[in-house]
Amino acid sequence: MASKISFKVTFKSKTIAFEQWDLASTIGQVKKHLHDMTSLPPEAQKLLWKGHILKEDDISLSELKIQDNSKLMLMGSLPNQVEQVNQLDQKIQEQRRITPLIRQQKNKQRKRQPDPNAKYTFHKISVIPEFPNPDKARQLLERLRDDRGIRAIMADRKWSVGELIELTPFEATILGYNRNAGQLIALRLRTDDLSGFRHYDAVRKVLLHELTHNVWSDHDDNFHALNRQLNKDVVNLDWTAHGAHSLGGGDYYNPEDDEDRIRSDVLYESGIYRLGAGSKSDSSQAMTPEQQRQRLAAAALSRLTKKEEQEMDEGCGSSHPVK
Structure with missing residues (x-):
């Protein structure tokens, strides 16, 4: 062997x-x-x-x-490879240790630095508690207050409104009014039979109409030019400020949302309604198809027609604000 x-x-x-x-x-x-x-x-x-x-x-x-x-x-x-792994592991552990501390520090800084645009808002919200579903009415007003497009408009133009309130539906000829150029804005939220609420987009158009009265009293060419601009800005300011993200988060009226609303315990008026339902648009250009579709739908819904302008002029109680 x-x-x-x-x-x-x-x-x-x-x-x-x-x-x-x-x-x-x-x-x-x-x-x-x-x-x-x-x-x-x-x-x-x-x-x-x-x-x-x-x-x-x-x-x-x-x-x-x-x-x-x-x-x-x-x-x-090899020893140098082991050392490199150990050093990397130490860095990871250190990063895990200090990341929460950095996050806490940033949160403290945010709290210490108030939002400079916080004052450009509706400072108080009121609904009519005697009518059905006052909580739904409050949610609708809060949604308007927190609408990213509305917030951007108010911050951009430095508008501050003292109170946003629900207008009694018994004032059937009035859709809304602006008292003393922004002291108070009232909006009709409910349908005539009180069985549900008006479309969000319709109510928001009335709100933009009444916000225009912060600058112009009469429904003249100056008024309508600014009002049309606000209806464009409510889409564009929100869209550009958020990196062209989808608008399906609830800050804009989405036609498909009506199906969910109709299934809820409170109905929202649908179809052709007093201020016009607008229309949806589809496009395969730019962004993703879904983002493009939602943006065009929001823009179409915010676009004013002559008929809508006339209806809101006639239904406005603030063409001559109370002094």
Whole structure:
């Protein structure tokens, strides 16, 4: 029986040849030679033979029955690689530790720095508690107050309104009014039979009409020019301020929302209604098809027609504000 054998050890893409090694050689001696060839310390070496890790350094090649032309595999990481991993792990742990502290500091700074546009809003909201579903009426007024397009318009023009209130539906000839150029704005929210609420887009158009009275008293060319501009701005200011994101978050009237509203316990007036329902638009140009469709739908709904202008002029109780 031969007392010497030749075998190979593969390490990554490298093959290390062991020529004419005595069968009495131990795994410890093999690892020492591998250290000289790869710089991988013996304690970091994992030497595999037939799928098993050779853990006993004092066992011989003969005892393991390693034969001529056998192939072993070496696994392990160099010290500098281990150090790099440890340093990266330390950085990750440190980042995890300080991230909450940074977030807390930013939150404190936000609290210390009040929103400079916070005063350009409706400072009080009131509904008529005697009518059905006053909570729904309040939600509608709050939605108008928090509408991103409305907020952007008021901040851009530095408008501050003292109170936004529900107008009694018994005043059937009035859709809304603006008292003293922004002291108070009243809007008719309910349908004539009190069974539900008017479309959000219709009520918002009346709100934009009444906000126009902050600047112009009479329904003249100046008034209508500004009112038309506000109906464009309510879409454009919101859209550009939010990176052309989808408008499906509830800040704009979406025609598809009516299906959900009709299923709720309070009905919203649908179809052709006093201020016009507007129309939807579809487009495959620019952005994603869904984003484009929603933006065009919002723009179409906000676009004023001559008929709508006339109806709102006739239904406005603030062409001559009370002084």
